[in-house]
Amino acid sequence: MSIVAEFSLSTEEFVFGSALSTAEDMQIELEAIIPTGPRLVPYFWATGDGFEGFERNVLSDPSVESITQLDRIDDTALYRTAWGTDVDSLLQGLADTEAVVLEAMTADDGWHFRVRFSDRHLLGQFYDYCTERGIDIDIERVHALSEASRAGRVFDLTPEQREAIVLAVRWGYFAVPRETDLSQIADELGISQQAASKRVRRGADKVLRGALLDPGTWT
Structure with missing residues (x-):
């Protein structure tokens, strides 16, 4: 395992x-x-x-x-x-x-x-x-x-990445046109815009890799 x-x-x-x-x-x-x-x-x-x-x-x-x-x-x-x-x-x-x-x-x-x-x-x-x-x-x-992680359902996000990516989705960061920006997400999380950008980017990358790629190709 x-x-x-x-x-x-x-x-x-x-x-x-x-x-x-x-x-x-x-x-x-x-x-x-x-x-x-x-x-x-x-x-x-x-x-x-x-x-x-x-x-x-x-x-x-x-x-x-x-x-x-x-x-x-x-x-x-x-x-x-x-x-x-x-x-x-x-x-x-x-x-x-x-x-x-x-x-x-x-x-x-x-x-x-x-x-x-x-x-x-x-x-x-x-x-x-x-x-x-x-x-x-x-x-x-x-x-x-967990079994869910291996099936690509949890994506091995850190708690901080999950919090940021969930907030970004709920607030329409990925919507077209965009309904919020990183500064608002950062303010809500109490972190810098730079840190918010990193959490959202890394979280989105893990979710996309977990959903679309075979685990053996993640590197």
């Missing part, structure tokens, strides 16, 4: 995360990890200001070969990076265990991950991998996907 593990770790334990932490005012969220030969190609979203300076700072890290902006929506941009052959141990461990990263974002003092594994054996294999390499991860929660 598929399970979801939530864990956190410091920026120092996550080499790729360290390369992205050069801009303190930029919020980072890992989108996907694609193995390409001996390399891992991470995709991530960056939200904030000063993208050109951010890109220069990331490229200054010797482990980063290139960074490419693929798309940009207001203050949020999607990037693809080329990572050196000496790949990040944490990302390699996730790739080796065929884990699906549901959520990975910068937190106050490090990174927070939500990851789906096919079974507990693979989660244990990933934990052993980290332990053997001295990567200190703090596993906060492990739970099995």
Whole structure:
């Protein structure tokens, strides 16, 4: 049975995360990890200001070969990076265990991950991998996907994403013409417009993937 593990770790334990932490005012969220030969190609979203300076700072890290902006929506941009052959141990461990990263974002003092594994054996294999390499991860929660989730009915939304996406639907954010905007949703939730945009976007992405795609193609 598929399970979801939530864990956190410091920026120092996550080499790729360290390369992205050069801009303190930029919020980072890992989108996907694609193995390409001996390399891992991470995709991530960056939200904030000063993208050109951010890109220069990331490229200054010797482990980063290139960074490419693929798309940009207001203050949020999607990037693809080329990572050196000496790949990040944490990302390699996730790739080796065929884990699906549901959520990975910068937190106050490090990174927070939500990851789906096919079974507990693979989660244990990933934990052993980290332990053997001295990567200190703090596993906060492990739970099995419900039957509804596996059938694509729950979509594995976080409570915050569900709250935002339900409000957006009820208030007509997706209607044509649009009946509300992100600033109103943000005010109702008591969060910034940037945070509201992120919750609605990520929530909508999970719902669409769960409704339209086979789980094996989510990455």
